[in-house]
Amino acid sequence: MTPALLTPGSVLLPDLAAVYWQGRRARLDPAALGAVERAARRIAEVAAGGAPVYGVNTGFGKLASIRIEAANLQTLQRNLILSHCCGVGEPLPEAVVRLILTLKLVSLGRGASGVRIEVVRLLEEMLARDVVPIIPEKGSVGASGDLAPLAHMTAVLIGEGEAVFAGRRMAGRAALEAAGLQPVVLAAKEGLALINGTQVSTALALAGLFRAERALRAAVVAGALSTDAAMGSTAPFAEGIHALRGHRGQIDVAQALRALLDGSAIRDSHREGDERVQDPYCLRCHPQVTGACLDLLRQAATTLEIEANAATDNPLVLEDGSVVSGGNFHAEPVAFAADQIALAVAEIGSISQRRTALLVDPALNFGLMGFLTPEPGLNSGLMIAEVTTAALMSENKQLAHPASVDSTPTSANQEDHVSMACHGARRLLAMTQNLYWIVGVEAMMGAQGIELRAPLRTSPRLERALAAIRARIAPLREDRYMAPDMAAAGALVAEGALEATGADLLPGLS
Structure with missing residues (x-):
């Protein structure tokens, strides 16, 4: 089946139904990549600057007042993913997970999230090669994003967690390697961009x-x-x-x-x-x-x-270059x-x-x-x-x-x-x-x-x-x-x- 070419902002229900019912693969319209790159450059500028910006060079949630040094920004994003992998219960159906990956791809393709092209490409290739993350069904309250389930999705992108590939459940890194893929090292804000969002709720x-x-x-x-x-x-x-x-x-x-x-x-x-x-x-x-x-x-x-x-997700890079929570x-x-x-x-x-x-x-x-x-x-x-x-x-x-x-209320009443x-x-x-x-x-x-x-x-x-x-x-x-x-x-x-x-x-x- 020819992969669906998705234009962020204009994706229609029949496109998504084909992903769910037929397992149709999806790729972003190349025309969307310019906006993705511009937002990624803007986040890199913010990360290198002196002003505190939530989720880029600060802690998260109730810890947003804590400033993070530039040398620790990659560790900050990795820790965010690992600490948020708190889902429980049975894995979500594979058809739903493919829909989650597709929706996250479309959302990042709007060019407001600040992730690099490498992240988008890995999501596309996971869909193309049918690397399906194991996402436990329970753990999201549907605000601040579907944090726990999306963290389990993102864990596979960084070589952690678990996934199904070729009908076998295995470690996330092993699944990527078996599919001929390599994990990414998350840059500033990328972990937050991947786990903030409503894609699990929306896919379900x-x-x-x-x-x-x-x-x-x-x-x-x-x-x-x-x-x-x-x-x-x-x-x-x-x-x-x-x-x-x-x-x-x-x-x-x-x-x-x-x-x-x-x-x-x-x-x-x-x-x-x-x-x-x-x-x-x-x-x-x-x-x-x-x-x-x-x-x-x-x-x-x-x-x-x-x-x-x-x-x-949050914060978002607006068209004027401002990064706003x-x-x-x-x-x-x-x-x-x-x-x-x-x-x-x-x-x-x-x-x-x-x-x-x-x-x-x-x-x-x-x-x-x-x-x-x-x-x-x-x-x-x-x-x-x-x-x-x-x-x-x-x-x-x-x-x-x-x-x-x-x-x-959750997260010490920050997310109330x-x-x-x-x-x-x-x-x-x-x-x-x-x-x-x-x-x-x-x-x-x-x-x-x-x-x-x-x-x-x-x-x-x-x-x-x-x-x-x-x-x-x-x-x-x-x-x-x-x-x-x-x-x-x-x-x-x-x-x-x-x-x-x-x-x-x-x-x-x-």
């Missing part, structure tokens, strides 16, 4: 966003399957209803549902003589709920695209975006779970057998599959509590308000995995219900979805060991197989 939030979008697209397909399986009405999806409200996401989801159900013989069979006046909300209000979730994801996407292009490392925008994504993920799963509950309930599923088994009683059918989705839905509700409203963006974003990985299972089980049940309507057939679009499901999960005719089916249902969503059957029907996040 972006991963959650991309995964949530995939699950939402699959949920639209699964919801259409459920609607047809339950002989639901398509009248609530009429274009005029949604135009009168005006929300873009609602309009988009309704349009996709109309297209997915178009041509269904099941739907045509009950247009006349159906005594139901209205379907339950989980069918009738699908566009309103899932569309609102789509709008929420789009809002978060706007924030995260801006943040992905931002210079977020600020607070761009505070990840409050990312924390809010992560909370928005979490709310959307919880609600997509909540309404999907209610559709599964409807499908297994003979009082609500319009003539289907209880628990979608041809012989209920002797067989329990999909009874406990629905219970599992209820457990997952409830867990996501608990995880959706906003992280951004939490704060605690923090965003909690990093773990607020990290929880999205677990939440979206839960959502994959919820939506996958709904699709499995929708397929079962539609097939129980035979000889009536569903729409051509949904026949494609049925084929994708049946390629992995056989029809349930009698009780069997269900765990592989549950795993396969989640994989249908996680790998994009279900989304693909209607991918052209729903506009993206931009």
Whole structure:
């Protein structure tokens, strides 16, 4: 795959999605290197001068009043990295770490951080040769930068820490050497530039966003399957209803549902003589709920695209050459975006779970057998599959509590308000995995219900979805060991197989 050429300040979500989903490598647009060099020269001038400048020739945080002699500036930066490698927990997924490296590359490429070209080049080559630092998942409060996790990333650049190369976990220096690379010796401010920043929080939030979008697209397909399986009405999806409200996401989801159900013989069979006046909300209000979730994801996407292009370390070299301390490392925008994504993920799963509950309930599923088994009683059918989705839905509700409203003072009260963006974003990985299972089980049940309507057939679009499901999960005719089916249902969503059957029907996040 040809490496993506990234222009700092203009990187788009699809570029970052390709890094996450396909592992696409990234390089900086050479046009950005002039600004990088100018900022590095300015930091070198400051370091050689007599005036104290935070992080260049002073200590850090509460120790900022302590002046550091020029002879100790390299040691200062090295000590900063080693002392901040305090992360704990499991390593972040490799796909997330590649995204972190890419975002740090883009941020440094803005030409405001003061690092030398050698640092930028090493980041590029680590991406190109797939040297993936081991970054423990926990330790950042989302302010002053994602200090601990970014320190673990930076440790590999200086030949410390650990990394994965060619499928093996090894010491950072060994990983660089195996890839034909050499560590750098950090100059003035470079360690601080590498660990100040929101790149870990932003990468985790972006991963959650991309995964949530995939699950939402699959949920639209699964919801259409459920609607047809339950002989639901398509009248609530009429274009005029949604135009009168005006929300873009609602309009988009309704349009996709109309297209997915178009041509269904099941739907045509009950247009006349159906005594139901209205379907339950989980069918009738699908566009309103899932569309609102789509709008929420789009809002978060706007924030995260801006943040992905931002210079977020401290101090920053401004265009006039001044070196100014600020607070761009505070990840409050990312924390809010992560909370928005979490709310959307919880609600997509909540309404999907209610559709599964409807499908297994003979009082609500319009003539289907209880628990979608041809012989209920002797067989329990999909009874406990629905219970599992209820457990997952409830867990996501608990995880959706906003992280951004939490704060605690750190660093001897110097850093006295923090965003909690990093773990607020990290929880999205677990939440979206839960959502994959919820939506996958709904699709499995929708397929079962539609097939129980035979000889009536569903729409051509949904026949494609049925084929994708049946390629992995056989029809349930009698009780069997269900765990592989549950795993396969989640994989249908996680790998994009279900989304693909209607991918052209729903506009993206931009």
